[in-house]
Amino acid sequence: MRISMLFLVFVLLGPSAQAQEAVAVLKTMSGHVWVIRNDARISAAPGMELLEADLLGTDDDGSAGVSFMDGSRVSLGPDSAMEISSFRFAPKDKDYDFQVYFKKGTAVYSSGKIGKLAPETVRFRTPQAVLGIRGTTFLVRVQ
Amino acid sequence: MRYIIIAYLSFFLYVLLGHAPTTTVVLMPDEDGGVGRVTVNTQQEEYVLTEPGTFVQVTERISPPGEMDQETIDRVFGPALEMQVPLPVSFHLYFQSGSSIPDAASSELLPKIVQLINERPYPQVSIIGHTDTMGDKDLNNLLSLERAEAIRNMLADQGVPREIMEVSAHGQNDPLVPTGPDVSEPRNRRVEILVR
Structure with a gap:
């Protein structure tokens, strides 16, 4: 009975959970790096796929580099946190969106294909400002 | 107050x-x-x-x-x-009209591309097929897919894991050099390999 209930849970949750596509991959990291997904804190490991709405963070000893599916890259220094607010890269439908919320710490942003094809959709938000780009590498600190 | x-x-x-x-x-x-x-x-x-x-x-x-x-x-x-991920690199492989076999110069690039893939941390490879505007639009969609799949198979034969490769096909919709309809343009008969 318990097994069949579990099965039911998987059947109900499975498809919606799987329907979410990876939008980025954690490629490089050192120290403690974590992801908050669906209110749960997960320890991050290199190669981990990131989803929309994930909050990626580093501890005092941590740093991390992420590559998005369009080739955009963001790396975080120590004690930093960034939410992937929304990401769409569908050249076939000309549908693009890149929005992150950088809460604290230090970061390097380098634009990818979205920055070339639809720079107006790129919004790098912080508590104080919204940063937009035209084919750019920039550094940000929020303290 | x-x-x-x-x-x-x-x-x-x-x-x-x-x-x-x-x-x-x-x-x-x-x-x-x-x-x-x-x-x-x-x-x-x-x-x-x-x-x-x-x-x-x-x-x-x-x-x-x-x-x-x-x-x-x-x-x-x-x-x-220090943690910044290496710059993505893209390559173009070119094809004869109607063919899904890359030309000789393009094929020679493959070992270099494989080496670059292997050097990257957790690499991902996007393979995107394209055609020029000669002929039927639907057939071009199919041809661009065949081109991309041919390149995927060649990379797989040289040891690139299939699960890190993603194939897509844009047909004649995404030309490198914009042309009118029914124009044979060698630079548009291509597969783009994007290594992240």
Whole structure:
């Protein structure tokens, strides 16, 4: 009975959970790096796929580099946190969106294909400002 | 009223002590040598950074721009800069009209591409097929897919894991060189390999 209930849970949750596509991959990291997904804190490991709405963070000893599916890259220094607010890269439908919320710490942003094809959709938000780009590498600190 | 004063004072103290919540933005040159622009927007104002190495700070307002020296950049942003993922690299492989076999010069590139893939941390490879505008649109969709799949199979034969490769086909919709309909254009008969 318990097994069949579990099965039911998987059947109900499975498809919606799987329907979410990876939008980025954690490629490089050192120290403690974590992801908050669906209110749960997960320890991050290199190669981990990131989803929309994930909050990626580093501890005092941590740093991390992420590559998005369009080739955009963001790396975080120590004690930093960034939410992937929304990401769409569908050249076939000309549908693009890149929005992150950088809460604290230090970061390097380098634009990818979205920055070339639809720079107006790129919004790098912080508590104080919204940063937009035209084919750019920039550094940000929020303290 | 009292609350307003306290809020004002604490904000003043924050600023004095250097703890006012602040965003600092520094424009950097791109790795390919170009320099873009960053627009910095608050609800009230906007500033556009155009010179590499210049920065602004945003608290309530946007500060006048300044120049950040390399030593400060390294001290503040060193760990983040060290973790930056390598620049994605793209390659173009070219095809004869109607063919899904890459030309000789393109095939010779493959070992170099495989080596680059292997050097990357957790590499991902996008393989995107294209055609020129000769012939039927639907057939071109099919041909662009065949081209992309042919390249995927060649890369797989040289040891690139299939699960890190993603194939897509854009048919004649995404030309490198825009042309009219029914134009044979060698530069548009291509597969793009994007290594991230």
